[in-house]
Amino acid sequence: MHPETIVLHGAYRHDEPTGAVAVPIYQTTSFQFKGTEHAENLFALKELGNIYSRIMNPTCDVLERRIAALEGGAAALALGSGQSASTFAVLNLCRAGDNFVSSTDLYGGTWNLFTNTLSSMGVEVRYANPSDPESFRRAVDGRTRCFYAETLPNPKLNVFPIREVADIGNELGIPLIVDNTAAPVICRPIEHGAHIVMYSTTKYIGGHGTSIGGLVVDGGNFDWEKHASRFPNLTQPDPSYHGAVWTEAVKPLGPIAYIIRMRVVLLRDIGAAMSPFNAFMFIQGLETLPLRIRAHCDNAVKVADYLSSHAKIAKVIYPGRQDGEMRRRADAYLGGSFGALIGFELKDGHEAGRRFIDALKMVYHVANIGDARTLAIHPASTTHSQLSPEDRLTTGVSEGYVRLSIGIEHIDDIIADLSQALDAA
Ligand code: PLP
Secondary structure, eight states: OOHHHHHHHTTOSOOTTTOOSSOOOOOOSBOOOSSHHHHHHHHTTSSOOOSBTTTOOHHHHHHHHHHHHHHTOSEEEEESOHHHHHHHHHHTTOOTTOEEEEESOOOHHHHHIIIIIIHHTTOEEEEEOTTOTHHHHHTOOTTEEEEEEESSOTTTOOOOOHHHHHHHHHHHTOOEEEEOTTOTTTOOGGGGTOSEEEEETTTTTTOSSOOOOEEEEEOSOOOTTTTGGGOHHHHSOBGGGTTBOHHHHTGGGOSOHHHHHIIIIIIHHHOOBOOHHHHHHHHHHHHTHHHHHHHHHHHHHHHHHHHHTOTTEEEEEOGGGOOHHHHHHHHHHSTTOOOSEEEEEETTHHHHHHHHHHHOSSSEEOSOOOOSSOEEEOGGGTTTTTSOHHHHHHHTOOTTEEEEEOOSSOHHHHHHHHHHHHHHO
16 A cells, blocks of 8 residues: 555554444553453563563554554554653663664754763774775774664754664664654665664644654565574574564564564553553554655755845755765655755854744744754754854854744745745845
């Protein structure tokens, strides 16, 4: 089926006991076993089923199976936030003393998580330059467990070379994890060779700015056993699960060793579960995601055109206005569109950025992206204000940089608000 159909029909027809067409919210902590044998089989993973909602829940299950179908993956896991999804994606492979190689172009929260929190736990992040895919290869050693990158990272909005780095990973036996938060539907990273995809569902998948959540999708396309010595978490007996070897244990269920281990070990122990109510909200969002993404992207093209000819703007940062290698990547990975994030630099710098934001009437001033509404922020005075101006510049944030997340309002209304705010900038 096509994405437009999968989001409505994938993994669920109706609720068996009631016939309900909308996915019910199974707001329950626990599930009655049919008997002791049933309970024993569930705990031994001989049978997959519901035990306790920290680990698995039927509402979350529909969301998980739908997103796995949409991405062309083997299985997925819903989590309490995008941050917990990035944490789990890496910690499922890394132990203290191990390292992983990440693109430098990251969401600030992920950068902090990697640079400070994971490092303090003994998991070393090594940063590689996404404009040079070979820098990923150079950073690898015998303790490297994965590569990590974002498809469409802001503020630079340079699309990541997914195929190139996934190919290096395939050669060396290292899986590529891709945060596809900013490009759902328009990019399917597994199709381009990525092995694991993660989302902050808080953004476009929810789409309405109501709920925090995350997802991890296992592509089922990485051969853990071939590179067994690199992945002891998956290929060695797990003392926390009566000696299970995950690559062996899941053989009857499919190539899902990575995601099963994440569910029954990390989610069991750390407990960053998505609530059934939030899963319901994300299922609602997912149903119209392909439609909304098209509208977001169509509006963004028009806004980028408008901004490009504005006298107060020095530069527009948008994949559709790039050239050379960055444009090639945008064309190769964004399915003929360019996403809905736009940056622009005001000629008059910092104070002009603040004046622009303060003059907005319809567009919201928030630290978020991917809402149905148009959103704006001036990073130099907010998200990037802790950095020195020099460090800000290396991340791509000049003093007059403004980030827009273009919504699905009528294009004339978006441009009218931007226009009157630019008059005041
Ligand atoms: N990844 C990206 C690209 C993001 O933009 C964000 C949040 O802004 C996250 C991850 C973290 O997600 P959450 O806020 O749902 O924890």
